[in-house]
Amino acid sequence: MTKPYLPSMNFKMILAIAIPAWFAVTSVFAQEVDFKGDWEGFIKVADRADSEVKLSIQDGIFAQYYKREGKWVQMRSSNQYYKKIGDILLVGWIDQSKVWTENQMFSLSYLGRGKVKVVWTRHVTNRKGDEIDTWSHRGEGELLRGGSVVATGQPILGNSILGKTFEIQRLGTDKQDAFVEGGWRNGTECIEVKFSVAPDMKSRDIILKAYFFNSAGEQVHMLDYPSQISDSNQETSTIPLNIDAGERYTVFFAIPERFNRGSKRWRRAIVVLGDKQQVVAEVYPKDDISKFSFPEKGRLKSDKRRR
Numbered sequence: 001m002t003k004p005y006l007p008s009m010n011f012k013m014i015l016a017i018a019i020p021a022w023f024a025v026t027s028v029f030a031q032e033v034d035f036k037g038d039w040e041g042f043i044k045v046a047d048r049a050d051s052e053v054k055l056s057i058q059d060g061i062f063a064q065y066y067k068r069e070g071k072w073v074q075m076r077s078s079n080q081y082y083k084k085i086g087d088i089l090l091v092g093w094i095d096q097s098k099v100w101t102e103n104q105m106f107s108l109s110y111l112g113r114g115k116v117k118v119v120w121t122r123h124v125t126n127r128k129g130d131e132i133d134t135w136s137h138r139g140e141g142e143l144l145r146g147g148s149v150v151a152t153g154q155p156i157l158g159n160s161i162l163g164k165t166f167e168i169q170r171l172g173t174d175k176q177d178a179f180v181e182g183g184w185r186n187g188t189e190c191i192e193v194k195f196s197v198a199p200d201m202k203s204r205d206i207i208l209k210a211y212f213f214n215s216a217g218e219q220v221h222m223l224d225y226p227s228q229i230s231d232s233n234q235e236t237s238t239i240p241l242n243i244d245a246g247e248r249y250t251v252f253f254a255i256p257e258r259f260n261r262g263s264k265r266w267r268r269a270i271v272v273l274g275d276k277q278q279v280v281a282e283v284y285p286k287d288d289i290s291k292f293s294f295p296e297k298g299r300l301k302s303d304k305r306r307r
Contacts (some may be wrong), residue, residue, distance in 0.1 A: 033087040033110040037145045043120050045139035049165075053120075055091070055106060055143065062091040064104070066198060073199070075246070100248050101125045114145035126170070126194065126248065133170055133194075166273045169248065170194040171284035178254035179228040179236075189260065190227065190252035191269050191284060198245040207274050208239060210253040211294045212266040219294070220264040226251035272296045 035057045042050040054065035054072050060082050065072040075093070083090045092105035102124045109117040123136040171193060178188040191210055212221040228238045229252050239251050259266045270292055272281045279296045283289050289300070 033084075033089075035084065035089045035108060035110070035116070039108075039116060039118075039143035039145055041118070041141050041143035043118060043139040043141040045137055048137070048139075050141075051120075051139065051165075053118075053143070055108075055118075057089070057091070064093070064106075073245075097248075099127055108143070111142070116143050116145075117141075118143050124169070124248075128250075133172075135169060165196075165198040166275075166278065166280045167196050168193065168271060168273050168280060168282045169196065171269070171271060171282050173284075174252065176227075176252050176254070177230040178252065179230075180254045180256055184230065185254070185257075188254045188257075190229075190254045191271065193226070193251050193253070193271050193273075194248060195251070195273055196246060196248050197243050197273075200245045201243045201275075203239045203241050203243055205275055206239075206243065207272060207276075207279060207296070208251065209272045209296075211270045211272070211292070212255065212259060213268045213270070213292055214264055215267045217268075217291055219292075220266060221256070221259050223253045227254035229254075268292065270294055274299075 037057060039055045042052050044050050052067055056063040062082055064075040066075060079095055080093045087110040089108040092103060094103040105121050107119040111117055119140045121136060121138050125132065125134045171191065174190050174192040175187045176190050177184060177186050178190060180188055208226060210223045211219055214220050226239050228236050230236045243249065255266060258264065268287055269284045270281055270289065272279050274280060279299050281289060281296065281300060
């Protein structure tokens, strides 16, 4: 007759230790996590500056903050959402104007010891008539309860210094009735630029230029200010005097006809946005910006150029 298997004393001791420990661990993860408080840290986004963020969280309510002149300023939106299950909290907001719709979402996972992992997404849709342009960004990082944040990397292209942000969101071409070299021209080819800044700024303090290059990479034209545009109601517009933080603006750089033919025909445009301290730049159509020469190029970081 085969004797029944009986665990050894050592095995019994292991079970006596392991089972209570297992229940202790599972009970911790089964408990509701308290996310209350102010959480601060940096979110890292590919090919962009680390973005400093603060989230203030209460029961069913949250607020998002950004830095302006070294101080936290609250983002305002009436369409917020809040959902928590276990050790993950999902918060965000969605809002719109006449031409854009935006959603920002933060997914927080509790790491313990006053620390959370955050995954952030920003999704924007811009509409102009039948034209629809949509884009998004994604980033992640760690936030600490009560602050004491440490940046996870250095700003790229000066995109975020002392709380300032310059963002070129879209480059393209369009035809507009524009004031070109001393006169109005109907259906003029233009570089269309969608951009935003933070904090609030005066247009006189902003650098917003366009450089044009031919097929040989030679600069053939430059505009140091957006062009004046006329709409169907005979109203004219260019960059406004006051630039509100986070608002999306559209401006145009009108291209004289002589740069659409011959050896001076433009093939690439570089738009520069910033101020005296920092700039960002984009190439249209997309190309390696390091191939081109323009005055602000030396203020871009050489290790990660915008393409």
